[in-house]
Amino acid sequence: xxxxxxxxxxxxxxxxxxxxxxxxxxxxxxxxxxxxxxxxxxxxxxxxxxxxxxxxxxxxxxxxxxxxxxxxxxxxxxxxxxxxxxxxxxxxxxxxxxxxxxxxxxxxxxxxxxxxxxxxxxxxxxxxxxxxxxxxxxxxxxxxxxxxxxxxxxxxxxxxxxxxxxxxxxxxxxxxxxxxxxxxxxxxxxxxxxxxxxxxxxxxxxxxxxxxxxxxxxxxxxxxxxxxxxxxxxxxxxxxxxxxxxxxxxxxxxxxxxxxxxxxxxxxxxxxxxxxxxxxxxxxxxxxxxxxxxxxxxxxxxxxxxxxxxxxxxxxxxxxxxxxxxxxxxxxxxxxxxxxxxxxxxxxxxxxxxxxxxxxxxxxxxxxxxxxxxxxxxxxxxxxxxxxxxxxxxxxxxxxxxxxxxxxxxxxxxxxxxxxxxxxxx
Numbered sequence: 001x002x003x004x005x006x007x008x009x010x011x012x013x014x015x016x017x018x019x020x021x022x023x024x025x026x027x028x029x030x031x032x033x034x035x036x037x038x039x040x041x042x043x044x045x046x047x048x049x050x051x052x053x054x055x056x057x058x059x060x061x062x063x064x065x066x067x068x069x070x071x072x073x074x075x076x077x078x079x080x081x082x083x084x085x086x087x088x089x090x091x092x093x094x095x096x097x098x099x100x101x102x103x104x105x106x107x108x109x110x111x112x113x114x115x116x117x118x119x120x121x122x123x124x125x126x127x128x129x130x131x132x133x134x135x136x137x138x139x140x141x142x143x144x145x146x147x148x149x150x151x152x153x154x155x156x157x158x159x160x161x162x163x164x165x166x167x168x169x170x171x172x173x174x175x176x177x178x179x180x181x182x183x184x185x186x187x188x189x190x191x192x193x194x195x196x197x198x199x200x201x202x203x204x205x206x207x208x209x210x211x212x213x214x215x216x217x218x219x220x221x222x223x224x225x226x227x228x229x230x231x232x233x234x235x236x237x238x239x240x241x242x243x244x245x246x247x248x249x250x251x252x253x254x255x256x257x258x259x260x261x262x263x264x265x266x267x268x269x270x271x272x273x274x275x276x277x278x279x280x281x282x283x284x285x286x287x288x289x290x291x292x293x294x295x296x297x298x299x300x301x302x303x304x305x306x307x308x309x310x311x312x313x314x315x316x317x318x319x320x321x322x323x324x325x326x327x328x329x330x331x332x333x334x335x336x337x338x339x340x341x342x343x344x345x346x347x348x349x350x351x352x353x354x355x356x357x358x359x360x361x362x363x364x365x366x367x368x369x370x371x372x373x374x375x376x377x378x379x380x381x382x383x384x385x386x387x388x389x390x391x392x393x394x395x396x397x398x399x400x401x402x403x404x405x406x407x408x409x410x411x412x413x414x415x416x417x418x419x420x421x422x423x424x425x426x
Contacts, residue, residue, distance in 0.1 A: 057349025100323025108132025114311025
């Protein structure tokens with residue numbers, strides 16, 4: 001009983017501290033429209049559609065917001081109770097499925113301050129964090145991690161590769177109060193580090209001493225020419241020489257062609273430009289290192305991670321080919337809970353989704369093979385029909401030739417008979 005009591009206390013403490021600020025899984029049909037606000041900043045924003053797509057693990061649980069029109073901007077957002085992440089972790093998590101095999105478009109989210117005018121949200125609206133995959137052609141396939149610090153957006157200096165297949169993937173950003181971060185894809189860590197090292201939020205701690213200069217007598221040449229080395233007398237040979245085996249053509253006319261000269265060929269004795277051999281420099285002092293000093297413009301900031309009044313999550317992106325589905329949004333302060341929710345949502349349906357996609361691909365492949373076979377069969381039948389037609393045509397031509405031959409022979413026979421009669425009469 002004591003053990004159960006202790007466990008209950010621990011669970012109560014855990015629940016008291018763990019906080020989910022926003023969670024959206026679109027499980028109540030079209031009610032999502034009452035929670036999400038479409039921006040009216042542009043008149044031609046693309047339309048969102050609630051669907052699980054053409055393949056899924058669960059027809060209801062996998063429903064999410066899908067981009068439905070090609071070559072459009074999309075802008076929609078949802079509001080929640082404002083909070084600050086001061087002194088605690090911040091977890092941003094969601095799933096993305098590019099079932100259209102995206103060629104160019106965003107799959108990221110933006111976290112905005114609570115004072116955002118949702119109806120006026122657009123690409124230049126100030127945000128706290130931008131996170132998620134971005135794909136465009138073969139060159140851009142990365143995960144954005146952008147933080148706004150003192151009014152300026154800062155991009156991560158590392159390259160984080162995103163998933164570019166057609167299945168659903170879970171993206172998680174963890175921001176900790178000790179100024180560290182972690183990026184996970186499908187609940188597996190793909191990158192981590194410190195905010196100060198992986199972004200240019202602050203000026204460098206050290207700079208080169210502007211007063212320091214390399215001494216004029218500093219010799220940083222490890223090797224030098226050997227002053228005692230001299231070029232051999234027989235060294236200089238021409239690079240090309242006349243071909244000794246060449247002969248003037250017999251039909252060469254000097255009046256017409258000019259004076260004949262043999263063609264030039266590479267000289268086998270040519271040794272190139274002579275250079276003295278290298279020896280160790282007795283005055284070598286090594287590479288001069290510019291001394292550094294503390295940067296007077298640097299000032300440590302232990303609150304880079306902190307954002308006040310976080311209150312809106314938005315989708316503000318462009319897509320050339322539509323079809324991306326966003327689902328399972330989560331903003332929390334508990335890393336373990338976010339991982340568990342990821343496993344309960346994306347984790348529970350990923351394998352059935354993959355299986356359904358594989359079955360569809362296999363069926364499509366089979367249909368294409370059958371179609372190709374039918375086309376091959378039709379082509380063979382057409383060839384047979386053409387061959388038969390050609391053969392029939394040949395037979396007809398042969399028959400016509402035989403008839404013509406018979407007619408000619410008959411005509412000749414009649415002519416011979418007429419000639420014989422004329423002879424008899426004469």
